[in-house]
Each structure stands twice: as structure tokens, then as C-alpha cells.
Amino acid sequence: MTATVIGGTPQMVPGRAGRALAELGDRVVMCGIYDEAGSLIYDDLSRNDTHEVRELIGLVRRRPGPVLELAAGTGRLTMPLLAAGKDVTALELERSMLDLLRARLQQAPGRLRERCTTVEGDMTSFALDRRFGAVVLGTTSISLLDEEGRTALYGTVRDHLAPGGAFLLSTTYPTSGSTQDEIRIDMLGASGRLYHLHEHWSPRTGTRTVTLHAAELSEGPVHVCTSTVAAIPADLLEDELVSAGFRVNARHTLRTGGDRHESVLLEAEVETR
Ligand SMILES: C[S@@+](CC[C@H](N)C(=O)[O-])C[C@H]1O[C@@H](n2cnc3c(N)ncnc32)[C@H](O)[C@@H]1O
Incomplete structure (x- = not known):
């Protein structure tokens, strides 16, 4: 297991959650969300998470051709894309996440499994020998990249889109005027286990x-x-996309269950002059 034991004080956790966890002392074992220990929790929770799925599938259906899904994780979006009849190439950086996706595909019906190709890779630097009708980067995963990483990503996406293909990416950010904010959501995993998810x-x-x-x-x-x-506002992403040679066709609002944050799905195409 790759989790790091940090002597009882979860310094990385801000706010009330950090203070409550600190009281547990050396029982706390810190781990990353996508590492060997964290990926099991992530996967258990994500199986019941339908955020953005309906909107994404609706947009992907309008685009002919195969789909490239970046930062695919353990398949939260991959499986609905396959169920919608798409050929999907699912690219993921972390071996522990990819292993869980591959195990999930093994258990899926052959008619889904045979339309999925999994690739271990970095979304900012990869080369596949084909182009796609849609490139999908969901779940606010753009936030995992800094400015340099995002610039590199726009290049890899451009290189893999077929003519007329769409780049679909989502982002979540606080609404203007929001103050420091902390919420706890109680979530049931697919295993039946209950988790606390703290957002600060x-x-x-x-x-x-x-x-x-x-x-x-x-x-x-x-x-x-x-x-x-980072919580990256849609305005900033739109500016970056335009500078990188894309045209942003639409900004689709996603349901968030509150009014403190906005969550949107951007639909962009390579600008042809
Ligand atoms: C928020 S999760 C989303 C996973 C999945 N799309 C979902 O909806 O559950 C972000 C994923 O991005 C992966 N990731 C992080 N950096 C990456 C990179 N540079 N290239 C590819 N995947 C990356 C993480 O390992 C993680 O699986």
C-alpha cells in the first residue's frame, strides 16, 4: 500500500474536517485520492455518482465517430459512453485507477468491453494513431493541471480531434461573491459503506x-x-481555448444541488479559418 502515515495530524486537510480528524491522532492514514488505497474509496463512491452523465451523453451522441476519454479514472463516464454505443479509448495516468477500470470492463458484457481500449498515459503528452469525433474531459479534471499543463493538453486534444469533432470539458468554481465555504456531504458507496466527503x-x-x-x-x-x-472559472478556460485555436460553441450549465458553485460543460471545436 502506498499510503503515507503522517504521525496523526492531517495537516493537508483544512477547516473543521482537519480539526476533527486531528483528534483521531495516529489512527489517521493519509492517502491520495487516486493511489492504491484512495482509488478503492474513489471507485466505491463514484459508482453512484451521476453528475454530468446525462448532459455529456446527450452531447456525445450528436458527434459521429469514436470517443477519446481523458482522465478516465475507474470508468464512471466510460461505462455510460460504452452503453450509449460509442467506441471509447479511455486514457488514465494512475495505474491503480486503470487497474480498477480494467477489472470493471472484465465484468461487463462483451458487447461493451470489446468497444473499449484502455491506455495508460498522461493527457498532456500522448500520441495515439487515430482521431476522434469527441474528446471528453469530465469531472472537473482540468483542475488537476496548471497553466503549462493546460496549454499542453489543448495541443494533444487538437492533434486527436477529427474534423468537426468536439472537445467537451467540465469545470466547477465558486459563484462570484462566495466566501470561504466548507460543506460535508454524506455519501453511500456502491458497497453500502457510508463516507463523509468534505469540500473546502x-x-x-x-x-x-x-x-x-x-x-x-x-x-x-x-x-x-x-x-x-484549482477552481478554474469557465471564462478563463474559454479564453485559453480561444488562444489555443478553438472556438467555444456552447457553455452548458450542470446541476450542482446548490447556488454557491457553478458547474459547466464547455463544448469547443478546432477553429478552421
Ligand atoms: C476527478 S478524477 C475523474 C475520473 C473519472 N473521469 C470520473 O468521472 O470518475 C481525475 C482522474 O484524472 C487522472 N489524472 C490525473 N492527472 C492526469 C494526467 N495528467 N493524465 C491523465 N489522467 C490524469 C487521475 O488519476 C484521476 O483518475
Whole structure:
């Protein structure tokens, strides 16, 4: 297991969640959301998460040809894309996430499995010998990249889109005027296990920290997965896309279950002059 034990104080977790976890002392085992320990929790939770799926599938259906899904994780979006009849190439950086996706495909009906190709790779630097009708980057995964990474990503996406193909990417960010904000959501995993998901937004640093752990804390080690990423406004992404040679055709609003944050799906195409 690659989790890091950090002597009891979960310094990486801000706010009330960090203070509550600190009280657990050396029972806390910190891990990354996508590493060997974290990926199991992520996968359990993501199986019940339908955020953006309906909107994404509706847009992908309008585009002929195969789909390239970047940062595919354990298949939260891959499986609905396959169920919609698409040929999907699912690219993912982390071996632990990819292993879970491959295991999930093994259990899927052959008519889905045979239309999926999995690739271990970095979305900012890869070369596949084919072009796609749609390139999908969902789940606000653009937030995992800094400005240099995003510039490189726009290049790899351009190189893999067929003429008339769409780049579909989502982002979540606080609405203007939001103050520091922390919420806890109780979520049931597909296994039936209950988890706490803490979201901490910091307008000062423009970041969002997501922390996950099992709700049951009465005894034994507690695996706590956390990740801090930038919250990138859609306006900034649209400007970057235009500078990178894309035309943004539409901004689709996604449901967030509240009014403190906006979540949108951008639909872009390579600009042809
Ligand atoms: C928020 S998760 C989304 C996973 C999946 N799309 C979903 O909806 O559950 C982000 C994923 O991006 C992967 N990732 C991070 N950096 C990456 C990179 N440079 N290239 C490809 N995948 C990356 C992570 O390992 C993780 O699986």
C-alpha cells in the first residue's frame, strides 16, 4: 500500500474536517485520492455518482465517430459512453485507477468491453494513431493541471480531434461573491459503506480541497484521502481555448444541488479559418 502515515495530524486537510480528524491522532492514514488505497474509496463512491452523465451523453451522441476519454479514472463516464454505443479509448495516468477500470470492463458484457481500449498515459503528452469525433474531459479534471499543463493538453486534444469533432470539458468554481465555504456531504458507496466527503473552498487561494473517509470512525486505522486543486472559472478556460485555436460553441450549465458553485460543460471545436 502506498499510503503515507503522517504521525496523526492531517495537516493537508483544512477547516473543521482537519480539526476533527486531528483528534483521531495516529489512527489517521493519509492517502491520495487516486493511489492504491484512495482509488478503492474513489471507485466505491463514484459508482453512484451521476453528475454530468446525462448532459455529456446527450452531447456525445450528436458527434459521429469514436470517443477519446481523458482522465478516465475507474470508468464512471466510460461505462455510460460504452452503453450509449460509442467506441471509447479511455486514457488514465494512475495505474491503480486503470487497474480498477480494467477489472470493471472484465465484468461487463462483451458487447461493451470489446468497444473499449484502455491506455495508460498522461493527457498532456500522448500520441495515439487515430482521431476522434469527441474528446471528453469530465469531472472537473482540468483542475488537476496548471497553466503549462493546460496549454499542453489543448495541443494533444487538437492533434486527436477529427474534423468537426468536439472537445467537451467540465469545470466547477465558486459563484462570484462566495466566501470561504466548507460543506460535508454524506455519501453511500456502491458497497453500502457510508463516507463523509468534505469540500473546502478557499477564495483567497482559488482552490478547492476534497477529503474523503469512511463515516465509521469508532476503531482502527482511518484512511483519509485528500486532494487540493484549482477552481478554474469557465471564462478563463474559454479564453485559453480561444488562444489555443478553438472556438467555444456552447457553455452548458450542470446541476450542482446548490447556488454557491457553478458547474459547466464547455463544448469547443478546432477553429478552421
Ligand atoms: C476527478 S478524477 C475523474 C475520473 C473519472 N473521469 C470520473 O468521472 O470518475 C481525475 C482522474 O484524472 C487522472 N489524472 C490525473 N492527472 C492526469 C494526467 N495528467 N493524465 C491523465 N489522467 C490524469 C487521475 O488519476 C484521476 O483518475
